[in-house]
Amino acid sequence: NAGVMQNPRHLVRRRGQEARLRCSPMKGHSHVYWYRQLPEEGLKFMVYLQKENIIDESGMPKERFSAEFPKEGPSILRIQQVVRGDSAAYFCASSQNRGRSYEQYFGPGTRLTVT
Amino acid sequence: AQTVTQSQPEMSVQEAETVTLSCTYDTSESDYYLFWYKQPPSRQMILVIRQEAYKQQNATENRFSVNFQKAAKSFSLKISDSQLGDAAMYFCAYMDYSGAGSYQLTFGKGTKLSVIP
Numbered sequence: 001n002a003g004v005m006q007n008p009r010h011l012v013r014r015r016g017q018e019a020r021l022r023c024s025p026m027k028g029h030s031h032v033y034w035y036r037q038l039p040e041e042g043l044k045f046m047v048y049l050q051k052e053n054i055i056d057e058s059g060m061p062k063e064r065f066s067a068e069f070p071k072e073g074p075s076i077l078r079i080q081q082v083v084r085g086d087s088a089a090y091f092c093a094s095s096q097n098r099g100r101s102y103e104q105y106f107g108p109g110t111r112l113t114v115t
Numbered sequence: 116a117q118t119v120t121q122s123q124p125e126m127s128v129q130e131a132e133t134v135t136l137s138c139t140y141d142t143s144e145s146d147y148y149l150f151w152y153k154q155p156p157s158r159q160m161i162l163v164i165r166q167e168a169y170k171q172q173n174a175t176e177n178r179f180s181v182n183f184q185k186a187a188k189s190f191s192l193k194i195s196d197s198q199l200g201d202a203a204m205y206f207c208a209y210m211d212y213s214g215a216g217s218y219q220l221t222f223g224k225g226t227k228l229s230v231i232p
Contacts, residue, residue: 045217045219048217100147106161
């Protein structure tokens with residue numbers, strides 16, 4: 001049973017370019033969370049999605065960041081016009097359902113470097 | 116908003132010895148979950164142990180155990196018989212309903228654990 005998949009593992013973008021990060025949840029999971037880890041920091045919540053719905057985007061920056069989780073295919077975190085401060089590791093986690101008792105399983109992360 | 120504090124940026128332990136990592140949190144809720152995650156150099160987040168706040172008994176997973184003090188809002192991790200493979204960043208995390216629709220995790224800043232052979 002494959003775990004949470006993220007690609008690419010490493011992504012380098014120049015300032016002003018777009019970054020697209022992909023997350024395929026575990027089989028049978030329909031809930032996806034995105035977290036960001038800045039250097040020397042813990043992970044911080046960005047957005048929570050179910051299939052075709054954004055449930056909670058309270059942690060997303062107001063501009064340039066968007067997320068989707070279509071009916072078919074992976075969840076996408078999109079960062080437009082990247083800046084140096086976007087350099088971080090981005091983790092996605094999936095869970096089977098919503099609630100305290102449902103464990104979030106993490107992917108290996110995508111390390112974004114903005115030059 | 117909930118906060119999680121790990122006051123020890125770095126810790127070290129001799130191989131085969133025991134070490135305790137500290138974590139405190141702030142919440143007004145009575146029902147929540149607490150977690151310890153391990154992040155080795157590969158950066159993969161690995162769940163080590165979790166504790167349900169309504170359970171008085173401390174959780175245990177092999178060499179890992181917690182000391183959960185609900186009134187003090189303290190949740191420390193004890194690693195017994197430390198092994199070289201335990202060297203990693205350890206993050207304490209809290210989960211509760213966010214009010215905006217999700218059960219998001221709130222993480223501390225982490226403790227870097229070194230194991231000395």
